[in-house]
Amino acid sequence: MSQARSVGVIERFRDRLPFGPTDPVVTLGEGGTPLVLAERLSERVGAEVHLKLEGTNPTGSFKDRGMTCAVSAAVREGAQAVICASTGNTAASAAAYAAKAGLRGAVIVPDGKIATGKLAQALVHGARVIALRGNFDTALELVRELAARHPIALVNSVNEFRLEGQKTAAFELLEDLDGRLDALCIPVGNAGNITAYWKGFVEAGAAPRLFGFQAAGAAPLVNGAPVKDPETVASAIRIGNPARWEEAIDAMRASRGAIRAVTDDEILSAYRLLAATEGVFCEPASAASVAGLLKYGADGAERIACVLTGHGLKDPDVALEQVGAVVPCEPQLRAIERAVLG
Numbered sequence: 001m002s003q004a005r006s007v008g009v010i011e012r013f014r015d016r017l018p019f020g021p022t023d024p025v026v027t028l029g030e031g032g033t034p035l036v037l038a039e040r041l042s043e044r045v046g047a048e049v050h051l052k053l054e055g056t057n058p059t060g061s062f063k064d065r066g067m068t069c070a071v072s073a074a075v076r077e078g079a080q081a082v083i084c085a086s087t088g089n090t091a092a093s094a095a096a097y098a099a100k101a102g103l104r105g106a107v108i109v110p111d112g113k114i115a116t117g118k119l120a121q122a123l124v125h126g127a128r129v130i131a132l133r134g135n136f137d138t139a140l141e142l143v144r145e146l147a148a149r150h151p152i153a154l155v156n157s158v159n160e161f162r163l164e165g166q167k168t169a170a171f172e173l174l175e176d177l178d179g180r181l182d183a184l185c186i187p188v189g190n191a192g193n194i195t196a197y198w199k200g201f202v203e204a205g206a207a208p209r210l211f212g213f214q215a216a217g218a219a220p221l222v223n224g225a226p227v228k229d230p231e232t233v234a235s236a237i238r239i240g241n242p243a244r245w246e247e248a249i250d251a252m253r254a255s256r257g258a259i260r261a262v263t264d265d266e267i268l269s270a271y272r273l274l275a276a277t278e279g280v281f282c283e284p285a286s287a288a289s290v291a292g293l294l295k296y297g298a299d300g301a302e303r304i305a306c307v308l309t310g311h312g313l314k315d316p317d318v319a320l321e322q323v324g325a326v327v328p329c330e331p332q333l334r335a336i337e338r339a340v341l342g
């Protein structure tokens, strides 16, 4: 596995991706992420539950799988710059892969609504970070127009190469589980990832049921109508008008799955549970997959994978709000005894 991991998804799955043997490849060694059996969660749910740790990708989210493809294709096409609208992780990933490729990068984020770690990443990689006084949906509309007018590659998941790269996670799941997977639980924001997984499963001849979960305050696919002012603690899925709306509904129907809502309280409770009982620190949006599984079950599925889309360190502010305080202590043995054992 360690060898597979270091080469990146294009080299590893080139025969199933739109890249020829001599095409330029911009990679940071993404993919090959761990699949971990969640023992406590399995007990609770009464099924075998595995966690796909996408937060272990190079920039800490699954976005890297798609970004290696989108940026490699941009280089192949001779683009000088890449641009995206982002709730954070796409920005972090685009900035890193642009830096690796020697391209200029610009990212448009909703003002004040992006997690601290993601903002730090975009800036440290040298992207121009533009804080839009508007939400993600407005940002995406504007960058689509901008990319249509200028020779800049748009690397949002409306870019087909993003989905191509992201489908490789489905291949890895089937490899790791010897082809037997009954259900996949996954958070849904712009709905690119659920679309990509379904594409991957179909290409590999598999058909697990797809259970997608949106935050209750940002659940357009559940409500059947766009949400004007989406609100949730899970900033990565704070999206009111998903770009891959139809594809997500198609994937849900074709797989006999469902797209449902989970509240912020349910998301945060799953988030704490994963950290405290499984040793896995994911970001709030990622925990929506487990929150949904705990709330709705998986309709008799025996073997389930939950996609944990991003790393918990992305959003330290939410983490610190969710846990107990540190224990102050005088530098004496008696005091430390009380502090440790008391």
Ligand SMILES: *Cc1c(COP(=O)(O)O)cnc(C)c1O
Pocket (backbone or CB within 6 Å): 061, 062, 063, 089, 090, 157, 187, 188, 189, 190, 191, 192, 193, 194, 236, 237, 283, 285, 286, 309, 310, 311
């Ligand atoms: C982007 C993202 C999502 C949502 O994926 P979509 O393809 O927009 O549905 C979920 N979780 C995290 C951590 C993300 O970065």
